[in-house]
Amino acid sequence: MHKLLFQTLQAKKQEKIVHPYLQEEVEIGLLPHIQAMLLARHLRGTCAAIWPNTHRF
Numbered sequence: 001m002h003k004l005l006f007q008t009l010q011a012k013k014q015e016k017i018v019h020p021y022l023q024e025e026v027e028i029g030l031l032p033h034i035q036a037m038l039l040a041r042h043l044r045g046t047c048a049a050i051w052p053n054t055h056r057f
Helices: 002-013 028-044
Strands: 016-018 025-027
Touching (some): 002 028, 025 028
Antiparallel strands (some): 016 025
């Protein structure tokens, strides 16, 4: 049971979507990293606004 759950999760993380702000195809597993980079840019002042990821899984 746990092995199947882990395999399903790994497969889901490898699926690709188009990020709404970057307009690039990214893997779902990289979304937390990408959102953290966008937040850091906003806090440094190099990015005007924060675009939340509203993708439903």
